[in-house]
Structure formats: C-alpha cells, structure tokens
Amino acid sequence: MARLSRLLVRQGLCEAGIFGSKGQDAPSAWEHSVNMTSKSSPSHLPTTTRSVILKRAAKDLDDIVGALAIEERPVREVGLDEVLLRAIYVSLDPAHVMWVRMMAPYIPIGPGDAMTGQVVGEVMHSRADGIEPGDLVLVSAEMSEYSVVHKDGIGNGAGRGGILSVQKVDTADGITPDLYLSLLSHTGMAASCGIKHVANVQLGQTVLVSAAAGATGSVAAQLAKVMGARVIGIAGGAEKCALLEDYYGLDGAVDHREDVAAQLTAVAPEGVDTFFDNVGGALLDTVLPQMKFRSRVIICGALSDYGNAAEKSYRFENISTLLQRNVQLIPFWLSDFEAHRTSYFAELRGLYSQGRLKVKPSHILDGIEAIPAAFKLLMTGGNSGKLMAAVGPLPEAR
CATH class of the missing domain: 3.40.50.720 (NAD(P)-binding Rossmann-like Domain)
Incomplete structure (x- = not known):
C-alpha cells in the first residue's frame, strides 16, 4: 500500500484530506479483495463483490446516505463478448444525486439495484475479442469492486441508461487514468x-x-x-x-x-x-x-x-x-452529440498535452465505503477537482 500512496503522490493525486497526507501510506480499504494477478484463470476469479446499492428514494440531500448501502453480492459468470472488470476509479457525479432521489425521467436504476457510473478498471478475465486480461479500460458499469460488463455496454450499467461501451485507456502523452473520469469523460x-x-x-x-x-x-x-x-x-x-x-x-x-x-x-x-x-x-x-x-x-x-x-x-x-x-x-x-465523441476527446487531449488546457488534480476518496457520503460533499462544493472513489489499486501498484 505504501507503493500505491507514493504512486498517487507522483501523479499529484494524494493530497491532505483526499487520499491521506502526502508521504503517508494510503488506507487499506480494499485489502480484503481477492489476491490475484491480471492473468488469473476463471477458477480463481472472485465469486462475490461489494456494491453500492440503492435501497430507496432519498427525500433530500441529507437522506442520501440512508438511502444507499454497501452490500456483498454474487459475481455472475462471464458470458460471450463479456469481461470481468476490477474497478479502480469510480466517477461520482451530480446526476447520481438525481438518481438516488428518483427525480429524473432517465433514471437507469431502481430500488434494489446497484448504482452505476463511469468506471476505470482492469480487465481480469475476457471472453471478448480485442480485450485482454490486464487491459485498463473505461466503461459504464456498476459501482462494485468487480462487475461483468459486455464489450458493447449491453447488460451492464450502460444497459440501464448509459451509452459507454468498453474503451481502452491510453496513458500516452502524460494522460493519467483518472483523467478518463474528468477531462476525457x-x-x-x-x-x-x-x-x-x-x-x-x-x-x-x-x-x-x-x-x-x-x-x-x-x-x-x-x-x-x-x-x-x-x-x-x-x-x-x-x-x-x-x-x-x-x-x-x-x-x-x-x-x-x-x-x-x-x-x-x-x-x-x-x-x-x-x-x-x-x-x-x-x-x-x-x-x-x-x-x-x-x-x-x-x-x-x-x-x-x-x-x-x-x-x-x-x-x-x-x-x-x-x-x-x-x-x-x-x-x-x-x-x-454522441457522433462527436471521438473528435471532442481528440481535441481535449491535444489541448491538455499542449498545456493550453489545465485540469486540477482529481479529488480521490478512499474505498467503496466512501461513496454514499461523497454525494453531499459534491453538492456542497467540498471537493477540489473531479470527485471519484478509488475502489482498487492501479495495476502497477499490485
């Protein structure tokens, strides 16, 4: 975990009050997770996962924590054209507040469902052409430590209102993985x-x-x-x-x-x-x-x-x-504007690499347990930079 903390400091992501104090070990919120490598065989893949579950509609902002729960649920088998994803970063956004309050016409979840969002994660097992174990990807998925995702976004978080299929994360030109949940999201x-x-x-x-x-x-x-x-x-x-x-x-x-x-x-x-x-x-x-x-x-x-x-x-x-x-x-x-997605991100990536567009370091909370309370932080302006939760370590830190 000390290596993970040092990695986040180097990336400018470990600030006091965000992911522990600079130079200190990050907390071990995910140390309970199954200890496996990216090339694990199906027989050694996780069978359960912790997820953020919507129990009921929240009445207001103060009621959100009570409307959500962290529950352990089974991980279903990986089907054809699907991958098993180990979540690393989970995006936390204002739209999620509307979902928890059941106040928008396009709510992709209901009581008893896992919350969904955009997730950067590592592929642990794949039955999808072109996607390999160890790949770092961005996709709409459940707010879970592990989830099964279709390569086209069918049957995952995207299947209930999202539009994002599995996309590989490219960290060339100084792009860090968390930028795929801020600038490139x-x-x-x-x-x-x-x-x-x-x-x-x-x-x-x-x-x-x-x-x-x-x-x-x-x-x-x-x-x-x-x-x-x-x-x-x-x-x-x-x-x-x-x-x-x-x-x-x-x-x-x-x-x-x-x-x-x-x-x-x-x-x-x-x-x-x-x-x-x-x-x-x-x-x-x-x-x-x-x-x-x-x-x-x-x-x-x-x-x-x-x-x-x-x-x-x-x-x-x-x-x-x-x-x-x-x-x-x-x-x-x-x-x-989905047809413009590729051109938008190409321009944003170029402007960032040229130094013409700046992004503050992401505000990264530690662990899946931090997610329910994070939405009030988001809505009261308590975050500095794009708010997200670190649900698991980056592959380099394993």
Whole structure:
C-alpha cells in the first residue's frame, strides 16, 4: 500500500484530506479483495463483490446516505463478448444525486439495484475479442469492486441508461487514468458540446460560466477562452475565484457568496452574450437581467436544486426577462452529440498535452465505503477537482 500512496503522490493525486497526507501510506480499504494477478484463470476469479446499492428514494440531500448501502453480492459468470472488470476509479457525479432521489425521467436504476457510473478498471478475465486480461479500460458499469460488463455496454450499467461501451485507456502523452473520469469523460464532453455546438461561442463574445472551478465548468471556461471569448467564471469563495484567474487564466471571477449582480455589472458592464450554467436556481435568476439582447443561456446542469425536497424547489422571479431581452434558454443532452465523441476527446487531449488546457488534480476518496457520503460533499462544493472513489489499486501498484 505504501507503493500505491507514493504512486498517487507522483501523479499529484494524494493530497491532505483526499487520499491521506502526502508521504503517508494510503488506507487499506480494499485489502480484503481477492489476491490475484491480471492473468488469473476463471477458477480463481472472485465469486462475490461489494456494491453500492440503492435501497430507496432519498427525500433530500441529507437522506442520501440512508438511502444507499454497501452490500456483498454474487459475481455472475462471464458470458460471450463479456469481461470481468476490477474497478479502480469510480466517477461520482451530480446526476447520481438525481438518481438516488428518483427525480429524473432517465433514471437507469431502481430500488434494489446497484448504482452505476463511469468506471476505470482492469480487465481480469475476457471472453471478448480485442480485450485482454490486464487491459485498463473505461466503461459504464456498476459501482462494485468487480462487475461483468459486455464489450458493447449491453447488460451492464450502460444497459440501464448509459451509452459507454468498453474503451481502452491510453496513458500516452502524460494522460493519467483518472483523467478518463474528468477531462476525457462525460464532464469534458459536456463542456465541449455545450460550448462548441450548443452555444457556438464566437470571437470577442463575453461568456459567463457558473461552477467554473468544477470539473465541467473549468473545461467549458477554458474552451471558450481558446475560441477567443472573454470569459468570466462564477465560484464560491475567494480561494476558488483566485483559482479561476490565476490558474485557469480567466478574465474575471464572481464570488456567488457575495453580491453577484453588483460584481457582474463591474466585470461585464455591457452584459453577457452566453451563460454556460451548471447551477440554476437563484443564481440563474440573478444573472438573467445581466444578459444581452438575443443572448443565450446554456443549461448544462442545475446543481442548486438536485438536493432539495420537492417543496423547496426554486421558483423563478425573473423569467419574464427571457421574453423582454429575447434570451434563449437552451438545455442539452450528451446523447444528442454522441457522433462527436471521438473528435471532442481528440481535441481535449491535444489541448491538455499542449498545456493550453489545465485540469486540477482529481479529488480521490478512499474505498467503496466512501461513496454514499461523497454525494453531499459534491453538492456542497467540498471537493477540489473531479470527485471519484478509488475502489482498487492501479495495476502497477499490485
């Protein structure tokens, strides 16, 4: 385990409060796992696994931990065109909060099911052509230590609402495996299609991005800069606002804990052309009067409302501004842009390798046990960098 901790430190992933203190051994949350090599024969593969299970719908954010449970379940046999996956990193995202609360029309799970998400893992056994034991892959799968996944995403987490089949992880050009759950995942794709295709950002425009210090917002803001826009980010607190300007190179920052309207007037006196919104609620209501005539609000998320009970959902006050200023309110789904996935990731990978796009070190929690409580951390802004759980060690550390 000391070797794993040193590996994470070298990758910039082991920070105090994230994966133990720098230089200290990482906790051994997965040491109970079956001790096997990547080339294990089927007779020595695990027969049980621990999984994150949805027991019931959560009433609100505070109820999420009680709505989830860690249970031991059998691992089914690997069928034709399937692989057995050992999870390494599990992505934790705002959409999961909606799933646990059963409040979205596209919820891929129900009570009694294992939670699903995007997972980076190691193939332990394969009956799929082109995929070998030891391969490091990205796929939509259950939040389990071990899971059986179809190579085309049929019958795994993707079969209940996801769209991601097994993809090999390429760590060339300084790409670390965790980046496949941040920059080179649905978060990076949301930023790319939102800024490039939905917003169609133009040279010289003023672009405002909420949750700009987050995994999606930070990439969206930087892409808008690459496209020649003047970019202002919204974040919570002086430290995150300084990060937007000093680390990500944005043109201005707005602290949502202070007077947002006054700050926006100061940094964008002529108004905003495009608002890439991840938050919604009262923040969106405050921004609407600052939008230019014939401007656009791109709805990528509504973080402010995901954890609220139904009776506490926000009710807009400035909705008439949409008509008065002819502001377009445009939501989008990633599935509508699936044809662009390869080109999006090629561009993001290139910009990152060139140093033109920065990504903060991932916020990695230790073990599958950390997942239920992690969603409140995510929704209250307590994470620094893309939030994920380390369910097992990287192959090099075994």
